[in-house]
Amino acid sequence: MKKTFNHDKKISHLLFMSQVQKTMFIVFSFAVFIPLSIIGIVLMRQTRDELIDQYVSQIKLETKRVNSIFYSLTYYNFLSSANVYDSSEVHDLFSTEEMTSNQKKIYTSLNNKLESLQRRSAAFSEVTIVTDNPNIPTSKHIRFDSNSYGLFWTQKLGDSWVKWAYIERIYDVNPEKRSNLALVRRIGVSSLNYHAYAVYFIDKNHLSTILGSTPYKVTIISPDGKVCFSSSRSEYKSSVKFPKQAGEQNDVYVKNTLRKDGRLSAYKSFTAYRTVGTFKIRVDDELAGLHLKRIVLIFRLMIICSIAAAVTLVLIFSWMWSRRVINLRNAMRQVHDGNYNLIARQVKSNDELSETFKDLLETADNLRQKEKEAYESKLYEQQLELHEQELENEQQQMEFKMLASQINPHFLYNTLEMIRMQALSKGNREVANSCKMLGKSLHYVLENTGTDITTLTRELDYVRNYLDIQRLRFGDRVNFEIKTDDGIDTDTCEILPLTIQPIVENAVVHGLESVEENGHITITIMKMGASEDEEKETDSDDIVICVKDNGPGMDAEELSKLRENISHHDSADTHSIGLYNINRRVKLLYGDNYGLTIDSFPGHGTVVMLYIRKSVKND
Missing domain, CATH: 3.30.565.10 (Histidine kinase-like ATPase, C-terminal domain)
Incomplete structure (x- = not known):
């Protein structure tokens, strides 16, 4: 009976300790789970909002960059196309009934100017003047077209003298009749019987080059409502919708449809330099939603893993704590029974002296670890000082070379030499002498670039x-x-x-x-x-x-x-x-x-x- 009683008592103690372990586990688990969940959800929402703001800011900057580049393109191409044919001699040429020898020279000179303009400008894939004057012969850059004042050119220009449009290269030998963005300018002709137009086609490869590689999808709509450039070929054949809000403000308008289709779209409008009509720019970030979902998923997994790790640690800790209580309880029972040998074994592993000795060992381990860290820190500082000295020496050498370097003026030197020769050919020796002195200075800088x-x-x-x-x-x-x-x-x-x-x-x-x-x-x-x-x-x-x-x-x-x-x-x-x-x-x-x-x-x-x-x- 006594043995049965003692056995039942041990079982009840084990059950009691299991209850303590369970209580500790529940309390600590909730103490960790609730704060971690709240902090994780708040951080996740805040990070998501900040990422969305960052995506919006980045796509705005990209839209402004595209707008600036494309406006510069239209501006400089407008200036490049001016003054090529703006003379009374050219106006008389396209209204002539019979070309004189002088007009033939003007014709040849104009054709050469157009050829030079096309060669000199990387933006122009084709430069053509179209006229309905049958007395003007057809050449590479000047073409006779009886329908030049017909519906085609009238629809493109309307009442304007200059306009940007997306049109087919109607004189292209390619049977596919490729379309390009073009600057169409009306030429003032002295006669009311004839008309002439200058058409400057923009090279699509040049557009791709100046807009640069970008992770965004860029679409540009010409003033006549056609897609004149897109980083996605499918956009050329589709209709691009432009929100009404985008045309009501000067700044970039961003449409956030991340929840719907995972996309951010930015819109911007601008009017080209001294022309009629408005260009429209759309920049799409099609990966923003995917990246955002991926980051949110990573946050959720991190929260779940953190909670699971914390709960696991709490479970292990409560189990170890319960085991120590049970061992202490058994040791106390054995002391009560007078089992000193057993007590000696228990005391050796669990009593206060052993804990003190363990604390001493831990203190020694900590001191040894700190001494090791101090030695490593000192060694690291010495290495860092040596490295900083080396960096300083290298920096001095770099500063010396950088301070002695100058801009390589090859192109400017050659240009000055060309201007000097032109001045000499015109008999202007003062300008030639000035160019010579400036060229001599640049030549000295050029010779001493990279020398010590x-x-x-x-x-x-x-x-x-x-x-x-x-x-x-x-x-x-x-x-x-x-x-x-x-x-x-x-x-x-x-x-x-x-x-x-x-x-x-x-x-x-x-x-x-x-x-x-x-x-x-x-x-x-x-x-x-x-x-x-x-x-x-x-x-x-x-x-x-x-x-x-x-x-x-x-x-x-x-x-x-x-x-x-x-x-x-x-x-x-x-x-x-x-x-x-x-x-x-x-x-x-x-x-x-x-x-x-x-x-x-x-x-x-x-x-x-x-x-x-x-x-x-x-x-």
Whole structure:
């Protein structure tokens, strides 16, 4: 009976502890489930709303980008098409009853101009003038069409002189008669019997190129209501609906149908430059709904997984806690029964001394872990300092190369040479001389792009050429003198390219800005021993380049601010950036003992001193 009683008692204890475990599990599960659910749902809704706002903002920006690009296309193409045929000779040509020899020359010249325009402009796939004058022969770009004043062109232009339309290339040899966006312009003809029209077809490949690759579907509707461009071919044959709200506002109108079909659509209208009719732009984000659903699904899975993990941890914790209570209960029963050997085994694993020892082990483990982390942190800091030093060295090299780099002016140099030759052919030597001097400056910049060194002679020639150009512009307001001390061979003395000219330019722009006449800039090249500056700790064989102007000078506050900008320049401030770059380049190459100094007094002009080494060839 006693054994049965003890057995029943043990079972009741086990059942009781199971109830405690169940209670703990329920309480902790709800304590975790409810907050996690609320936080997860709030975060999910907030993230969804923010993503929708982001999608709307992105599609608005894309629509504005497309609008800006397409407006620029219509603007520049309108300007390119102007003045090709805007002359009385051309007007008389298309009203002639019999072409004279002079009109034949005009005809040939006009045809060549149209050919040149088509070749020069990547936007035009075909340039054609259509006329109903049978006396005008047909060529590549000028065609006779007895129906040129018929329904086709009348419907396209109406009462307008210029209009954009989406029309078939009616003279295309391709039997499919491809359609293109075209600029149609009426040509003023001297006779009422004949008519002429200029048609400029826009190349679809050019439209695809300038609009660029985009994840959005872009559709553009011409003023005559036809799809003139679409990144989806199916749109060319379909009817594009344009909401009424889109035409009532100047800003981009966004239609949100994410819940219905998972799509965002943006609409924008604009009127082309000096033409009749309105272009309409539609940009569709067909993947926004899919991305949004995917993100919401990921959020839901994360919430479910978090709740499941939390509940699992609570279950494990409650089970482990219940087991420790049962073990403690059994140990207490065994102590009551006097089973000390068993107690010793239980105490060894569960008593207070063992827990203290475990705490001590955990403390030791924590200290060991912290010491390891401190060592790793110190090692990481050392590696980081070494890495930062390497980055700083690389940054100095990059800054040196970037500060010395200039815009490659190949295209501008060639253009100036062409203008110079044209001026010479017209007998205008002043313009030719100006172009020659400017071309010489650009040629110097071009030759020294990517180089680290040049001779002082070539740098001074570049400065002299620059000042000659300024004299052409300002006349007697800019006078200059370049002096070199004896013993300085400028042909062998080397210097960083493009260092003196920015200083001289600063003297012209700022020093002589308020000088009405007799402005003077003196450039002096002298050895360090010849200067009276005793603060520079440099070799006596080094060189000082002094640039002095007779401008109004600066007060102490302006001078102090300028010196500060040259030494420590804010990247967001563009003032004195040229002088800062020179000072930085010189210090990077020669060291901190070299660079720029500036002195100025009100009414006595400004003096800029550039300290450099005589040669860096063997450094």
